[in-house]
Amino acid sequence: MAQSVVVQVGQCGNQVGCRFWDLALREHAAVNKKGIYDEALSSFFRNIDTRSGGDGPDIYKGKICSLKARALLIDMEEGVVNEILQGPLRDVFDSKQLITDVSGSGNNWAVGHKVYGCQYRDDIVEKLRKNAEHCDCLQCFFIIHSMGGGTGSGLGTFVLNLLEDEFPEVYRFVTSVYPSGEDDVITSPYNSVLAMKELNEHADCVLPIENESLFDIVNKIHQMINSGKLGSTVKQNSLVTSSAGSAKSVQEKPFDAMNNIVANLLLNLTSSARFEGSLNMDLNEISMNLVPFPRLHYLVSSLTPLYTLADVNVPSRRLDQMFSDAFSRDHQLIQADPKHSLYLACALLVRGNVQVSDLRRNIERLKPSLHFVSWNQEGWKTGLCSVPPVGHSHSLLALANNTCVKPTFIELKDRFMKLYKKKAHLHHYLHVDGMEQSCFSEAMSSLSDLIEEYNELDATKGGPRTDPSRLKIAV
């Protein structure tokens, strides 16, 4: 089975990553009861013989000895990484997987990208290579970062470039957390737009996440739990609550709940590649099916259900509800409404006890309410993984290549322009070696071009559909 390496960059990236590794271990623990190191485990974890001390040789078969995450942790401040190393996950990483500095990027993309990029390039490459060497078939890199700050956006996109150069055959999935409008980092529009250019050009797929959406989702769940309507029936061990023993502790660590959602997104995305199913969906199928044109690789995601009912015998109405929810505005992980925008393609990754007839029924049911681009009226891709997430009987991850991402980009552009017109804070960037004003204008036009591409597609929506004429044959 193929393996993936997670590269978590910056504070946000490491926090999300931390939740991901925690949940991944729990998931495998729930599925793999015998404690045997199996193919599924191998996709994200190495099994190492530590008896001889230190980094022993990989064990490919047999009992689990010591699991090590296939990960690279990068931060230019030590705080978060140190916290991880002192926490329960400390055994999953070792020092050879870490790259840290003490001074931080100062919320400056240029510092992360140019300064640290230059400084740590060899170190990063070296450690990526080590990770890659431990895989017998490296299929995918997952980069987790945020767009607004300095390290995540700057160094994160630097790593993305590096991966393309060093591992051109390996897929690059980027989970990018976009800043909210009320972001406390003033330069976040600059950082984000500069990062966007890199994502446009070097990523295979980008899964944009907005903090605001995560926040809303978490809040909504709390409201439901607290309203008492669902309180008694919500399982303790459900999706958002799984990091802690009870719903209560969610409030103690507010970001954990949000980060859990992102971590679950990654788990569900990779589930079909890891576990058996009647309709497998490998990671490389995602970009193949969902990316019709190279730059239009931003996938809006939604996860359902966000909590589980105690009742095990899920009536099919519940199942159908899960599908409906996935298309509703308030389940999207960015602020967007796919239903009223244009679909280029859509993937449904289903886990648990769901059969092909359930899929078909729901696609038939939902199709009339959705708009698909004229040349892709049947633009559905589906996967059925038989192993459900921990604590659920089934789940659904919907990935939409939909023009509804456009507003997010337009808003980003507007915020960028506001600053850029005044040339505010530019000097912080321009004094960095290799950084010129043209970088800003190029990043700007890259974003504008992207928006224009979505505009053109949107323009075809609703108009009269005319199919191109077919090839004619003489007889």
Added chain:
Amino acid sequence: MSIVTVQLGQCGNQIGREVFNTICSDARGAHGLCSKKENESYHDTCKERFFFEEESEVPVARAVLVDMEPKVIGQTLSMAARSGCWKYDGHSHFCQKQGSGNNWANGYSVHGPRHKEAIMNLVQKEAEKCDRLSGFFTIMSMAGGTGSGLGAFVTQCLRDAFPTSFILNHVIWPYGTGEVIVQNYNSVLTLSHLYQSSDALLVHENDVIHKICAQLMNIKQISFRDVNQVIAHQLGSVFQPTYAGEGGLLYSRNPLGDLMETLVPHPEFKMLGLRNIPQMPENSLAYSTFTWPGLIKHLRQMLIANAKMEEGIDWQVRPPRLGSSIPSGCSTNKPLHFNTSIANLVILRGKDVHSVDLGSFWDPSLYTSWLNPQDAFHAWKTPRAFNKYEKSASLVSNSQFLLKPLDNVVGKAWNMFASKAYIHQYTKYGIEEEDFLDSFTALEQVISSYTIL
């Protein structure tokens, strides 16, 4: 006479396993409703076709399993081994770590050439185990990347390595929507390439089988396994032994050759559809009785009205009156929805099979103007009942059955092609726009040829 099955990709491997399961359990079954001697020779013929026996062990399927990722093959092997009544050869499979990602070009141009030697070695070994190799039966879907792309490539290799063997490709036609987004591209590329190297394409449409599961088999929550079991049953009804020709004394030892000779000698007409009646849940079987005239009547109407199953047949459709008709090329006088055949093969299994009147299939008006019924219609029979059905009838038809689905696939793919969507994914692996155009041209010709029958 033996058939080597090549299972390609997830779909091919899942179906392949069900096929061997069905065949094995049918052959072992004591419910043949025939003499002991009959049952024995049926059993022996079946064994020779699909299995070989290692000393006193369970029969081993004559199959090569190929996939580009390991999960499905692992699952398939272990499920077969657990069945206890047959198994796969422990060495006759090939898999890699990473799938073809639904990309036909990846399967055809990358994985194919890279793994050609390993795969063909396995095939060669399997072929050498046969006293007489009838040919190859490849099972694949056309939607994905491995089954379709690698499948097309492997078929080509088989043609080159075994120029005198028969190759029958069993092709799973994807659901009209919702499996793979690039399925129409993959299908167009697969079909056009198979048309070059295969002898016949036996097609099962997922949508049709799904309906059969829902409406005939009464399955509420339909899984791929259910779908695959129906497909396996239908395939078994064709490939289990029958007597060779009318009044034959021996079970045919040339199943693929006989099939090809009767149905697909013309190079432009290679698409075969399959109908099987009756089909119903096993528990209702005991309470149902069938008469041959009834079954034959239904089967014929299914043929001429292009009904996909025994329910909702349009009984209004009638064959055209001959004599008044202008020769082919002018379909205007043909009744609406009438399905014109090139050739048909009816397979009857079960009680009183020798007294069945098949006269209604000998009607010249069912067939294209340039073939007479003597050339166009054949029947195979055996008194041995199949898979617990006291009487059952199958129809393998080279007719306009698949014209509409084919036209749909080509049309949709063409729409996508016109907007150049997804093309970059293919050019990445060396399949250029020119190649697409060639494939479109070839298939438009096939559509045209079937249309003017």
Added chain:
Amino acid sequence: MRRRQERRDRALSAAVGALCRALPPPARPAPDTLRRARFDRPQATLDCWRLLYALLKQIHGSKWTESDAIDNQIRFVKLALWYHGYDRPELYQLPSDGSAGSRELLLAFSWLLHRHSLLEQLLARNRVKTGDETSVCTCEDDLPSSQKGTAEIALEYGPEDRVDVRYLQWLNGRLKFQWRSLHAQHQEQCKLLHKIHLFTSGSHTDQILGHLSVTETDLVRQPENYKQLLQLLESETMQLEAFLEWKQLEPVYWQWMETVLDNMAEEGKKCESRDAHVEKSRLPKATLCCPWADSLTGQIDRLSRDLMTFRDQLHKLVTRRKAAWCEKVKIREEELQKEGFSTAAKKIQESAELKLLDLTCLCAPTKNKMHGLCRLVFRSKHPASKTGFSSSVSKEPVSAVSATEVIRDLQMREASLERELKQLQEECRQRLDEIAEGLDGVICISP
């Protein structure tokens, strides 16, 4: 004198007797027939025609049918003799009702007997089959027997029945599939045959063979089914013994035939004047329709045309090359002399000659090629069983060819046939391309 004559008569009758007994049973004449023919007795004529008919039919591999009308038999014999190059005009003037000419036929028979090693050929041809006989040549395939009877079947299609080309495609496709099925059958038969040979290794009393054939294996199992085979074997042995006897007495027969010929010459002189006009009427021939000649002339024309075009091209090429060569030599004359090119040139000449030796061999028909049926024998390349593996070892009482040789031969044949087919298809492609240009408004995209 008289005793000598008697002795000679006795020897002659013994020789004729042996000869008759050495002939295959269905054609075997009574010795008396030949004696009567010597005196040109009309009542022997029909027997003589039948004899020649039966023998020639056997040589030509087709079924001997007694029921054939006598005039058909006579026609066939005349044609076959002509075909083999028997050019005595008197034979062809014999009446087609078989009423006269027994002596003439005796001459023809004797000519065949020697010129075509009739006895040897028939013995070899009719050999009792106890082994796994297979032919080592493809002569029988040379003319598709399907041509026979084609005319009759063609008549079944009335002129108003239009045969759709698509139907022809269908038939052709079926034919292709049929060959494949046949191939699979052959492969299985090989596999089974080999198994039987391998498993019965060492079971045969004839150590040259080593193993049993299929027939012999079956014979072990159910001998009661093979009574007839045993009889055939015995009768063949007798025929062979008769042949040996004949070989001893042969000179008498030929001397006798000489006298027959002399007698006829004398008689012929007498009535030469009378026959003169007949002789002449045969020779001046209007060029009548003769399909055989037409087809051969056609082939010769085609070949000559090809060769002539080729010759012209070659001529041009050689002239050009020669000029270039002379130029080069002129420039480097001294240099070449130093290198002693003239001595090297001899060697080069030799190697060039050697290169073309194969080709000249191919231009002449190979007379000593193996034909007919052989018994298949398995000899593993194991060093212990090397005996008699090389071809035609004279020490052994058997002639043996190795499969390798036959395979090599077949491969050459295959290649040449494939070339021929390709050429024909190419010719068609050119003609069809021309036609396509004349088709209105369409472009042809070849596959």
Added chain:
Amino acid sequence: VADGAGPCRLAAALAAALGEGAERRRELEGRVARSRDLLRHWGSEEEEGSQPGTGSSGGHENRPSPKELEELELLNKALEKALKVRKSILKTPLEVQGATGEKSVGKKSCGFLQEPSKKEDPTAESALGRSTSPRTVTLQEKGCQLKLPLPYRKAYSRNSRAWKRCHLCQTSVEAAAARNRFIEGIQTTFCSPMPAFSPAEIEEELKVLQDIPALLSQHVEAESADHPTLQREYESLLTLESLQTTVSQCLHKLQLLRTAVESQMSLCPDCTGDAGSCSPACIPPRGQMCDSAGMLAVPLLCYSSFQELRDLFALKLKVSMLHQEIALQKVMMAELLPVLESRLYPETSAAQLYRAIYTQLCEGGRRFPVLLPRPRAV
């Protein structure tokens, strides 16, 4: 409207070929079935029942005649040798069996035939289960212990000795002289001048010449490349020059053949009478090339591996197939091309007809072309 009379001959030829193929398949299937049967099961009961004449009883009761004894002696010697051969072919465990067998044979050569494998090999006996319950065995298990029935062995050895003698038998000088005198005598009475080739010989010569143009082209192609050295260039020039000679020789040969055909035509008995009576059904007789004279002794075809056997038969089949294909191609050319060139068919079906004929004639019926409407001229 197309003239249907044309393709009729083709349809008939195809139908005839199909019929012939079906016949071949039936015949072969019969042989396959027999071989399969032999390989499958050998009931030991059946085997014992079937060998009463050859078993020990026959040998014990009747005292053999001196002649038979002599024959037995010969057979035994052959068997001894056969055993050695068998040993070398089949290794374990037959090697052991062979060794023990040989010892007993060496001591009592005469009893060897009378006592079938019993004494010779106790292990084999138990393997056959002859003494206990009737068990089915396969040819694989017992094949190398099979014995041909005595009457057959006798007939066979007598027959093969007769062949051997025939093979060694030579024509005496006296006979050859008389024979030649006769032949010379009769040939002086032949139509003068005697043609250089008989019709049969003409055909044979022509067949050989068929391949020459292609072979020559190959040679020329091989020589047309650039040559690095003068030596090579010289050699190439010489080769080309001798090719010229070969071509001239071939052309000369063709000229001779043409004259021969003409003179033979005037002699053809069937062409003498009414015009057109020369029936193609009789000319030329089949298989004339296949002249196996001189092959008096048992000709053997030795193969050394299964692969070789398989290749041999595959090739033979391929060659016959090609023969048929070429013959059909010629009929097709003669019948289909005129139809297309005549342009007598309805215009609408022109393209259809063209495609079908293209498929048949240029692609061997395998692949088909596509006709697209020509884009209107701009």
